[in-house]
Amino acid sequence: MPPIQDPGTFLAEFLSQVPRSQHRTVFLLPIRTDTTDRDVDMYVDLYRGVTLYSTGQDLGLAEENIATTPILAHCADLCERDRPDAVAVVIVDDPRLYRAVPRRAHRDVIARLRGQLQADSVVLLDAWTVTGIAPGQHWQSLIDNRAGVLPATPGLLIAQVENLAPAPDPIPADLSSDPDLGAEVNRALRALNQARDATEALGIYTPPSTRELLRLVIDRLRAVLRGATLTAVDLARVEVAMHDETVRRCLFALSSGPHGPRTQPLWTQLIRALPAPRRAQASLQLAVSAYVQADFDLALAALRTVLTDDHSEPTGQSLADAVATSVPAELIRTALAPGYDLAVELGVDLTLDPIDEGPTVTPPPD
Numbered sequence: 001m002p003p004i005q006d007p008g009t010f011l012a013e014f015l016s017q018v019p020r021s022q023h024r025t026v027f028l029l030p031i032r033t034d035t036t037d038r039d040v041d042m043y044v045d046l047y048r049g050v051t052l053y054s055t056g057q058d059l060g061l062a063e064e065n066i067a068t069t070p071i072l073a074h075c076a077d078l079c080e081r082d083r084p085d086a087v088a089v090v091i092v093d094d095p096r097l098y099r100a101v102p103r104r105a106h107r108d109v110i111a112r113l114r115g116q117l118q119a120d121s122v123v124l125l126d127a128w129t130v131t132g133i134a135p136g137q138h139w140q141s142l143i144d145n146r147a148g149v150l151p152a153t154p155g156l157l158i159a160q161v162e163n164l165a166p167a168p169d170p171i172p173a174d175l176s177s178d179p180d181l182g183a184e185v186n187r188a189l190r191a192l193n194q195a196r197d198a199t200e201a202l203g204i205y206t207p208p209s210t211r212e213l214l215r216l217v218i219d220r221l222r223a224v225l226r227g228a229t230l231t232a233v234d235l236a237r238v239e240v241a242m243h244d245e246t247v248r249r250c251l252f253a254l255s256s257g258p259h260g261p262r263t264q265p266l267w268t269q270l271i272r273a274l275p276a277p278r279r280a281q282a283s284l285q286l287a288v289s290a291y292v293q294a295d296f297d298l299a300l301a302a303l304r305t306v307l308t309d310d311h312s313e314p315t316g317q318s319l320a321d322a323v324a325t326s327v328p329a330e331l332i333r334t335a336l337a338p339g340y341d342l343a344v345e346l347g348v349d350l351t352l353d354p355i356d357e358g359p360t361v362t363p364p365p366d
Contacts, residue, residue, distance in 0.1 A: 004031070004088065007128060008139060011090065012150040015133040025049045025092045026109075028075050030084030031125055068109055069300050072116055079120050087117055089127040091142075110142045172301050174268055181273045184232035185239075189278075192236055211346045213241035214250055221352055224266045235273045238266070242281045246342055248315075251285055253339025254350050256332055260289040262352050271302075277309035284315055288336070291319070292329040 004010050014029070027049050075087065091106055106129050114124045127142040135152040199205035208216075220230060220238050230238075241247055255263045263285065270282035287302035306316040322332060343350050 004126060007126070007141065007146060008148045008151055011128060011130060011139055012135065012152075014090070015092075015130070015150070026071055027090040027092070028078055029088040029090065030078060030082050031086040031088055033085045068112065069297070070304075071109060072112060075113055075116060076120070079117070079122050084122060086123040086125040087113075088125045089113060089142075091127070091129040092133060093129055093131065107142055172298070175271050175301055175305065177276075178272045181232065181235075182275045185235050185273045186275045188232045188236035189239065191233075192240060208241075210244050210246045211348055213244050214247045214343065214346060214348045217241050217247060217251065218348065218350060218352075221263060221266050224269065225262060225352055230266075230269055232273070235270060238270060239274055239278055239282070246346075248281060248285075249336075249339040250343045250346075250348070250350065251339070252288055252336040253343070254352075255285045255289040256292050256336045257340075259352055261293060264289050267302075271305060280306045280310040280313050280316065283309070284313070284319065287316075287319055288332065291322070292332050294329065 014027075078084075079087070089110060091109075093106070110124070110127045113127075117124050124143075128139050129142060130139045130150065131137050133150075135150050137150050138147065139150060140147045196205060217238055220234055223234075224230065242251070251263075254260065255267075267282045267286035267289070271279050271286065274282065283302045283305040287299045287306060290296075290298035290302060303316065303320055306313055307320065310316065340350065
């Protein structure tokens with residue numbers, strides 16, 4: 001390897017060994033110091049690539065972005081496992097019109113990495129952002145003002161480099177899948193589908209109305225608040241009800257409103273019980289509720305589940321954009337509040353306290 005004091009050549013030779021075309025990736029490079037000879041030599045012992053999350057209109061690395069927590073977690077795991085003398089960082093990001101490179105967000109994530117490394121007594125040797133891995137692409141230091149372009153370089157082998165699969169992102173215990181319950185719910189879902197198909201074949205199937213579906217979900221929410229653990233059939237019916245877009249819009253208003261924290265136990269039960277990729281809608285409800293309550297760790301964990309199960313889910317992409325750009329919680333509440341009006345039109349009470357049947361409908365928040 002060329003010396004790290006020659007960043008352009010160092011980066012060019014490292015990136016020439018990347019086994020496949022990289023797009024929006026953070027490379028964490030543990031650096032080792034070889035003192036067996038009289039001259040001190042630094043070399044890359046291995047590397048780990050962490051893919052940045054794509055969050056719609058702004059492919060972001062903002063402080064609360066969904067990508068930041070995994071990057072920090074992977075770096076901590078790498079330092080604990082390999083105990084390097086130092087770490088260098090390479091961010092491969094896309095150049096985009098009307099946006100300076102590097103972005104402030106790149107410097108923000110490097111500042112957080114530096115603080116984490118200092119706590120582990122590991123030196124951040126240097127950090128760069130590059131707009132691609134081919135010769136002629138621009139590089140910029142995130143530590144000082146050095147900049148340049150990648151030179152052409154022969155395909156030299158880096159004998160000490162191996163590509164490690166990133167460690168899995170930590171999942172909170174209360175969001176971890178319950179395989180046994182998931183199998184039960186899957187059977188219940190199949191049974192519901194078979195029953196529907198049978199009645200359709202007989203010509204006697206009447207699909208439930210949106211009002212009935214929303215009432216079903218609210219009834220189950222109230223049951224959970226009374227301390228009930230829902231059966232597999234209950235959970236399956238809620239999942240089916242949430243396929244209705246109007247039901248989801250009403251629930252988003254509830255999840256983002258003043259009583260949003262009270263909805264979280266149901267969303268948590270669903271996430272644990274539903275088989276992938278059926279967790280996306282419950283995870284979105286939980287992410288919204290957590291974000292407006294400033295519980296960013298829970299919001300990020302729920303969003304990761306959304307994008308794992310359905311990476312193209314439009315509401316998930318929009319919410320990831322909101323998280324990436326730190327949209328104020330009040331704007332989220334305001335945007336989702338019309339769901340209360342839909343519930344009024346349907347004649348469904350969104351009160352979560354156990355109540356007698358009646359016409360009262362919870363008004364939208366101020």
